[in-house]
Amino acid sequence: MxxxxxxxxxxxxxxxxxxxxxxxxxxxxxxxxxxxxxxxxxxxxxxxxxxxxxxxxxxxxxxxxxxxxxxxxxxxxxxxxxxxxxxxxxxxxxxHPLTRAGYPGPWYAKVTKIWHVWAARNSKNHLVLDELHKKYGAFVRTGPAEITVFHPEVFMAVDGPRSECAKAEWYDIIHPSMSLVTTRYKPLHAARRREWNSGFTTKALLEHEAKILKYVDKLDQCIEADAKSGKITDMRNLLLWFGFDIMGEFVFSKSFGMLETQKWHHIIVRLQRALSLLGPMTPLPWLVHIAFDLAPRVSVLKDWFDIIAWCQSQMRDRLTNGSSNQSQDLAYYLMEKDAEDRDAFESDKFLWAAGDSLLAIVAGSEPTAVALIAVLCELGKHPEHTDQIYEELKDVDALDLKTLVNLPHLNAVIKESLRLHPALLTGGNRKTSDTGLTIGGRFIPPHTTIVAPRYTIGRLEDCFEQASEFIPERWTTRPEMVLNPAAYAPFGTGHHSCLGKTLALDTMKFVLARILKNYRFRPAPGDDSLSALETVRDQFTSNPGILKLQFEIRTGTT
Incomplete structure (x- = not known):
């Protein structure tokens, strides 16, 4: 025995x-x-x-x-x-090569990224990384194979014309669905981007801007009604409704109708809930895929898949029944413009368009609304800039884009707001190739994920004098305050830059010109600090807090 x-x-x-x-x-x-x-x-x-x-x-x-x-x-x-x-x-x-290279960072970051999920549990990843920068410097090891780089050269290094970096694992978030934004294979991304370019030609932009002006009118009517009745205006809701209504029209020729009903569309409510996943879960793509594959109908995960299915059904309906108006939309440029027959949407091209529609709605609506909220917050804190913009606007046509483009202080205020409050606070991770990469004289080994937080880089004191202060004049009369313009990249760089940059900026100018020419505004009672930006959440795109304003119609306007 x-x-x-x-x-x-x-x-x-x-x-x-x-x-x-x-x-x-x-x-x-x-x-x-x-x-x-x-x-x-x-x-x-x-x-x-x-x-x-x-x-x-x-x-x-x-x-x-x-x-x-x-x-x-x-x-x-x-x-x-x-x-x-x-x-x-x-x-x-x-x-590990990062250990041998001696990159500093929390000791536990060498072992796992699970710490990051806990640290970002309140969707404040931009502040988590900002604190790491203050403690460890410009290059911080934030994961077993991840470096967070707080250096102005990082944007051109990872996305410039000579860069060999690819998008990191996070971009497989909607796998097996496909979209321009999430494509990691460079030749495929380049081919798809060429198709998208047709939707952003000068002719196409003029069509899009004509649609935008209709919704600027609706936004103006909502503000005017509140101003006449003495009501407080919830600008966060109005601007998000405005952004999503525009993108519904842009993608499907079908508005969500939220500005008219003054209510959230049910699918956008679910989209907002689904995006809340991206705050704490972004550091662990593998955990996201476990959740998506094994619990797709549970709680907020169900919202995510229902939204994808909704976008597919809307795209199929749009391609079956055609556009509801005479102008062209994204479906036309991506599916119909060069299609040989009306059954093209049965192929992989439909899957691409369905994925692109989801990303277009998210990437095109929220960032524009967030940027407008940031501008209004800063103007509320610094009303002297509102007065300067009004002086530029009072004798010009607020609907003439050529005029708005040439108003120096309006454009400087927008640019300064985007520097301090980029729509993409920490997202946009890249991965080095087989040869690695050198940034600011530091070699980063092959197959290393690089995080480049725009929130912190846009506030570096060695790139901008008084970097944390809102000083629009740095872009006009005080250019010496910009020490390194490479640190300013709110729309990305190179072949990964935002295709909708021009459209987004034009939209902002139309909205701000209309509001600032027609109204005075101040913070609503009880929110003198305008806390929308202090309560912003990092959910890949930023999600600001409540912004409530008291509007007053300027004398001589209706």
């Missing part, structure tokens, strides 16, 4: 040793050499089988051959897990 027990102990020790060795070998030869976030759900299920199902089966089938087999597999699995974890820890803390 003792010999049998000894033999069993030796066998289990051997199985554990083989498991440990297997874990090390699999990590070194397989896991360490490629991306695994898309396979995370399958790996998770395999681990559940190894560490939950096999021990249970071994226990329930005792004194049988099957029980012995499952017991052996479970024993091997414990050794495998120990070897895998040990190999990961040794590699990340001692052998």
């Amino acid at each position: 003792e010999a049998l027990e000894l033999c069993r102990a030796h066998r289990e020790a051997l199985l554990v040793a083989v498991g440990v060795l297997s874990g090390i070998i699999i990590h070194v030869t397989i896991f360490i050499k490629s991306e695994w976030h898309l396979q995370a759900p399958h790996i998770f299920l395999q681990f559940c089988a190894l560490y939950i199902a096999f021990p249970i089966l071994a226990n329930n089938l005792q004194d049988s051959l099957a029980g012995e087999i499952f017991h052996g597999l479970a024993t091997w699995a414990y050794g495998y897990l120990a070897g895998l974890v040990a190999s990961i820890l040794v590699y990340r803390t001692i052998l």
Whole structure:
């Protein structure tokens, strides 16, 4: 009996040793050499089988051959897990190129990104990274294979014409759906971007701007009604409704109708809930995929998939029934303009257009609304700039874009607001190629994720004098205050820059010109600090807090 027990102990020790060795070998030869976030759900299920199902089966089938087999597999699995974890820890803390290069950062960041989910749980990732910059400097190791770079050269380095960087794993967020924004394969992105370009020609922009002016009128009517009745205006809601209504028209030729009803559209409410996932979960793409694959109908995850399905149905309806007006929309430029037949949407091209429609609605509506909220907050805190813009506007046509483009202080205020309050606070991660990358004299090893937080870089004191202060004159009469213009990149750089930049800026000018020419405004009672920007949440795009203003119609306007 003792010999049998000894033999069993030796066998289990051997199985554990083989498991440990297997874990090390699999990590070194397989896991360490490629991306695994898309396979995370399958790996998770395999681990559940190894560490939950096999021990249970071994226990329930005792004194049988099957029980012995499952017991052996479970024993091997414990050794495998120990070897895998040990190999990961040794590699990340001692052998990893970022460790050898001596990049500073929290000690736990070498081991895992799970800390980042906890730190960003309140969707304040821009402040989390800003604190790390203050503590560790311009280059901070924020993950096992991640560097956060607070240096003005980073934008051109990762997105410039000579860059070999690709989009990082986060951009597989809607996999297997496809879109221009999330495409990681460069040739495919370049081809798709060429198709998008047709929707942003001079002729197309004129058509889009004509639509925008209709919604500027509706926005103006809402503000005027509040001003006449003495009501407080909820500008956050109005501007978000405005942005989404425009993008519904831009994408599907169908407005969400929120400015007219003064109510949130049900699908936009669900979209807002779904986007809340992107705040705390952005640091761990693999965890997002586990949740999406294994619990797609649970709580806020259901909202995400319902929104994708809704965009697909809207695109299919638009392509089946045609546009509701005479001007062209995104569906026309991406699907109909060069299509040989009306059945084109049955191909992969439809899947592209459906994915693009979701990203266009998010990327085109929220950032514009956020930027307008930022401008109004800053003007509320610094009313002297409102007066200066009014002096530029009072004798000109607020509907003439050529005139608005040449108003120096209006444009400087917009530019300064975008510097301090970019719509993309920390998002836009890139990944270095096989050759690595040098930024600011520091070499970043191959296959390293690079985070470039616009929020902090736009406030660097060695790039802007009085960097945290709202001083629009730095873009006009005091150019010496801009020490390094490379730090200003609110719309991105190079071939990954925002295609809708011109349209977004034009929209902002139309809205601000109409509001500032027709109204005076002040903070609503109880919110003198205009806290919308202090309560902003980083959810890939920024999500500001409530902004309530008291408007007064200027004398001589209606």
